[in-house]
Structure formats: C-alpha cells, structure tokens
Amino acid sequence: MISAQVWADAQQLWDFQQMQHELRPCSVAIGLGSHDLGVADTTAELFHRGMAPLIVFTGATSRTTRERMPRGEAEHYRERAIELGVPSAAILVEPRARNTGENIQFSRALLEGQQVTVSSALLVSKPYEERRAYATARKLWPEVEWLSASTSSTLRDYIDSIGDERLVVDMLVGTQQRLMLYPQQGFMIEQEIPNDIEAAYARLRDAGFTSRLVPETLQRP
Template sequence: MISAQAWADTRRLWDYHQMGHTVRPCSVAVGLGSHDLGVADAAVALYKRGMAPLLVFTGATSATTRVRMPRGEAVHYRERAIELGVPSSAVLVEPRARNTGENVQFSKALLEEAGVEVSSVLLVSKPYEERRAYATARKAWPGVEIISASTPMTLNEYVDSIQDARLVIDMLVGALQRLLIYPEQGFMIEQRVPADVLEAYERLCREGFTSRLLTTDKPST
C-alpha cells in the first residue's frame, strides 16, 4: 500500500522531471531508446506536426529491453515510425548506445557523418526522463539548443500504462539521484533541485523506493 504522503512526494518528483518546454520546429528530433515505444510515438507525432524534418532513434538493448526488442531499441522505434506513416528516408538509426550519454554522443556523430546541420534538437524521452536527458545533452552537445519533449500525460496515466506503481516511483527516485550525482562525474550539467523536491526524494528513499538507485550511493533507509 502506497501512502498518501508517498503519492504526494511522487507528484513533486514527476513535475520536477518534466521541463515544460514549448515545442517548436527544430533541425532534428532524437528519440532516446528505452522499453517504452511511446517515445517513438511521441517523436512521430512531432514529425507529423512539422516540428522536425528528420528523426533519429538511438539505442541498443539492455536487460529490460532484450526480450521485448531483440533487434535493438532504435530498430524497433524505426519500425514503429514507419508503421505510423513516416517515410524511411526521414529516419536514421543509431543502434549502439547503451546509456543516455551515448545516446547523445552517438546521435551527434551520426548526424555529422550524414552531413546534417544541427542548430536545435527536439530530445524525445519518457516523461520522467526529460530533465535528465536535457542535462545530459547540454553537456555532450554544446552550442545546440535542446528542447525536451515527451508524450503528454499525467502521472496517473503513466502509472496505468506501466501497471506497476512501485516501479514507477522507483524510476522517478532513480532519475532524481542521477541528477544529483552525475554533474560531479561530468556526465551532465547541474540542475537546481528545489528544497521541497529534495525532501520528497529523501522521504521516498526512506520509504524503500530504492530499486533504481545506484548501489554505490544508495541512501540508508
């Protein structure tokens, strides 16, 4: 049973993780690979709205996607985009990246090799990964405007789509931890974390929502 306080704290983290950027036309949309085909759907929706003339899907496989996406996350995303009506000529695939930093670095290299001039990027991720993706891209792709985007949905809608409330909370907590520790490791730019968000994170850690924390820095419970 998840307490009312835990839900309130989860909503604080959910709201913080979303950047609230206004979407506008960009040079390219980059969809970050994951278990969630909703990222591909969101990228396709942006393409159909004329927000980007080209889609890049990036991602290999991981322990959580190997069975569901045996051909690789980026390949499955591409197949989904074509299924939804995007011409194959408007989709590039980066099939090697295994983390967010590599997603950005390898996509940047792919576009350079293809001769695509990039001044702005629509960075498409899961809703709770918007801020982490943004902070990573700002570090790895300097000089390019980054606009974070995801499928518009509420926390309740996302929980319903995953069908595992505890896992969703664990993922939100894990994403916040990385925002706290990765800047010192050089993986992303620093993001200001408001006191109420930090307090919510610490309470959720004490409540045991820790399965997605890095074990080297797992807070005591």
Template sequence: MISVQAWADAQRLWDYHQMGHSPRPCSVVIGLGSHDLGVADRAVELYRDGMAPLLLFTGATSPTTRERMPRGEAVHHRERALDLGVPAERVLVEPSARNTGENIRFSRAVLEEAGVEVSSVLLVSKPYEERRAYATARKLWPEAEFVSASTPMTLPAYADSIQDARMVIDMLVGALQRLLFYPEMGFMVHQDVPGEVREAYERLCREGFTGRLLAAGRPSV
C-alpha cells in the same frame, strides 16, 4: 500498497523532471530508446506537426528491453515510426547506445556522418527523464540548442500504462539521484533541485523506492 504520502512525493518528482518546454521547429527530432514506445509515437507526432524534417532513434538494449525489443530499442522505435507512416528515408537509427550519455554522443556522430547540419534538437524521452536528458545533452553537445519533449501524461496514467507503479516511482527516484550526483562527475550540467523536491526524494528512499539507485548513492535509512 503505496501510501498517500509516497504518491504525493512521486508527483512532486514527476513535475520537477518535466521541463515544460513548448515544442518548436528544430533541425532533428531525437528519440531516446527505452521500453516505452510512446517515445516513438511522440516523435512521430512532432514530425507530422512540422517540427523537424528528420527523426533519429537511439538505443541498444537493456535488461528491461532485451526480451521485448530483441532487435534493439532504436530499431523497434524506427519500426513503430514506419508503421505510423513516416517515410523510411526520414528515419535514422543509432543502435549502439546503452546510456543517456552515449545516446547523445552517438546520435551526434550519426548525424555528422550523414551530413545533417544540426543547430537545434527536439529531444524526446520518457516524461520523467526530460530533465536528465536535457542536462546530459547540454553537457555533451553545448553547440546545439535543446528542446525537451515527451508524451503529455499524468503520473497515474503513466503508471497505469506501465502496469507497475512501484517501478515507475523507483525510476523517478533514480532519475533524481542522477541529477544530484552526475554534474559533479562531469556527466551533465547542473540543475537546481528545490528543497521540497530533495525532501520528497529522501522520503521515497526511506520508503524503499531504491530499485533504480546507484548503490554508492543510497542514502542512509
């Protein structure tokens, strides 16, 4: 049973993780592979709205996707885009990335090899990973402008779609931890984290929502 306080703290993290960017025309849409095919759906929506002439999906597999996406996250996301009517020549695939940093670096390499000039990127992720993806991209690809996007959803609706609310809160907590620790490790640019967001994160950790934390970063409880 998830307490009222835990839900309130999760909502605070959910709101913080979203950048609030308005989609605008960019050179390419890059969809970050994951268990969530909503990323592909949102990328296709942006393509249909004329926000970019090209889609690129990036991602190999992870423990959470190995069984449901055996051909790799990017490949399954591409297949979803094709099923939704996007022409095959408008969809590129980067099938090797296993973390957000590799998503960015490997996607950049694929686009350069394809001769695509990139000045701006619509970066599509899960709703709670907008800020993490943005901060990582700004660090690793400083020459490009990035606009964050995800499927517009409330936290309760997203938890219902995943059918595992505790896992979703674990992910919110894990993403926040990385925003706190990764800048000093050189993995992403610094993002200001308001005090009330830190406090919500710490309470959730004490409540045991630690399934996605890096072991070295677990706070004392």
C-alpha cells in the same frame, strides 16, 4: 498500493521532470531508446506536425528491453514510427547506445557522419526523464539548442500504461538521484534542485524505492 505520502512525493518528482518547453521546429528530433514505445509515438507525432524533418532513434537494449525489443530499442522505435506513417528515409537508427550519455554522443557522431547540420534538436524521452535527458545533452553537445519533449500524460495515466506503480516510482527516484549526482561527475550540467524536491527524493529512497539507484562512484550517465 502505495501510500498517500509516497504518491505525493512521486508526484513532486514527476512534476519537476517536466521542462514545459515551448516546442518549435528544429533541425532534428532524437528519440531516446527505452522500454516505452510512447517515445516513438511522440516522435512520430512531432514529425507529422512539422517539428523536425529528420528523426534519430537511438538505443541498444537493456535489462528491461532485452526480451520486449530483441532487435534493439532504436530498431523497434523505427518500425513503430513507420507504422505511424513516417517515411523510412526520414529516420536514422543509432543501435549501440546503452545509456543517456551514449544516446547523445553516438547520435551526434551519426549526424555528423551523415553531414547533417544541427543547430537545434527536439529531445524526446519518457515523461519522467525530460530534465535528466536535457541536462545530459546540454553537457555533451552544448553547441545545440535543446528542447525537451515527451508524451503528455499524468502520473496516474502513465503508471496505468506501464502497469507497475512501484517500478515507475523506483524509476523516478533513480532519475532524481542522477540529477543530483552526475553533475559532480561531469556528466550533466548543474541544475538547481529545490529543497522540497530533495526532501521528496529522500523520503522515497528511505521508504525503499531503490531498485534504480546507482552507486555514487559509478561512472556512467
């Protein structure tokens, strides 16, 4: 069980990640690979709502998905979307990306190779990574208008769906660290981080929620 202070701090980081973008139809929806099939579900829902005529699912595997998604995150996302009624012809698969920067770069190359004109994109991620994904995409593909989207969920409901509250808090802390670190390394646009968010992050880090932190010299978005 996590303490009341940890819960309050985690809630602050969770809320900060939510971009609250007003969604509208875009050229393409890009679903970022991860352990969370909810990203595929939300991307499929946006397709059915007419928010994008084309989907790109991007992602290889990671230490958290190697066993659960042996064919690769993007391929498992594609299979899930087809189960949910998305035509296979409306889905492109980018199977190599292993981090958020590669998700954007490789998706761009795939779309350009398919001669798809992209002026705007729905960027679909896990709920606690909306801002991180947006900041990365804005840096690496600035010509596109980006709108962030994720599964609508409370922190409590998301933790219950994952089944590991400590892992979710660790991920929140890791995501916040990257928002603070990577702009200095040229991987993201700079964003204003409120003092209360920095303080919540520091308390969680000092409390030991550190499994998803990266060394400050690591050159990877």
